[in-house]
Amino acid sequence: MPSNALTPTNLHMDLSVKVVIDSQAQPWIASAQPEVRRKPLARQGREGGHATSIVQYRAGASFPAHNHPGGEEIFVLEGTFSDENGDYPAGTYLRNPPNTRHAPFSKDGCLLFVKLHQFQPDDLTPLVLNTHQQSWRQGYGNLEVMPLHQCGTENVALVKWPAGEVFQPHTHFGGEEILVLSGIFRDEHGSYPTGTWIRSPHLSSHTPFVDLDTVIWVKTGHL
Known part of the structure; x- marks a missing residue:
């Protein structure tokens, strides 16, 4: 049952801090x-x-x-x-x-x-x-990407990761935000199951990978 508590204010609003929440x-x-x-x-x-x-x-x-x-x-x-x-x-x-x-x-x-x-x-x-009526495009390695929106440095997309895929180490200029839609997204810092929301600050770095087929919603360049 839902709580009767009021919605909290000023929750995770320090954009310089990484946030990981398992929404489930x-x-x-x-x-x-x-x-x-x-x-x-x-x-x-x-x-x-x-x-x-x-x-x-x-x-x-x-x-x-x-x-x-x-x-x-x-x-x-x-x-x-x-x-x-x-x-x-x-x-x-x-x-x-x-x-x-x-x-x-x-x-x-x-x-x-x-x-x-x-x-x-x-x-x-x-x-x-x-998105069920849109086409996937070839991304880095074996990734498939579906661009959703772009404005200035902000980019939004779906990314499909096949089982066993490893991405190159990289730095997020402008930060990165992810919602795991299916599967389990992983990097050297942890494992993030379906429903996990991750917000990584400007100039944060990681090397992501998956063991299972995984799909994420991702936004970059907006932080």
């Missing part, structure tokens, strides 16, 4: 809407500021129409997310730019990865992308 192990926290609950990963302020969360809509849940002054970025993990503009099944990547407005709901329930108030100032293009 985190408790649910109630939101302002009874049928919507969330697992905060990073947050500034109680509501309306910088936030990264796992959000669950139960069947029939809805939110009143509202603005996103700092923009909203969503990856649908499970189920179907909807608003007055359409239905977005699992695997859909959405970007609602600053000052857009909608009234979201889910008829049968859904699970989302949500980032609020984190758009670049000149990033004003809305986007709806069903």
Whole structure:
């Protein structure tokens, strides 16, 4: 059951510090809407500021129409997310730019990865992308990459790792953020199962690898 505790403020907002959270192990926290609950990963302020969360809509849940002054970025993990503009099944990547407005709901329930108030100032293009209808491109080694978005130094993509793949040692200029969508992502610092969120700061380094087939959502250059 979700906790009745208030969503914490100023959670993991030091962007110079690496953060690793197994979201599967985190408790649910109630939101302002009874049928919507969330697992905060990073947050500034109680509501309306910088936030990264796992959000669950139960069947029939809805939110009143509202603005996103700092923009909203969503990856649908499970189920179907909807608003007055359409239905977005699992695997859909959405970007609602600053000052857009909608009234979201889910008829049968859904699970989302949500980032609020984190758009670049000149990033004003809305986007709806069903990743199940997109093509993979050849990446480094045996990796497959599906680019999702690019603005300035910020890049967002899905990356598919075949079992046994090892990536070259590298440094993250502008930082890196990962959500493990399936499998187990690994590096010399640890193992990160499905549902793990990793935020690595500017100029951090590692040598990632996998033992099992693994897919990650990844954003670079934005920290």
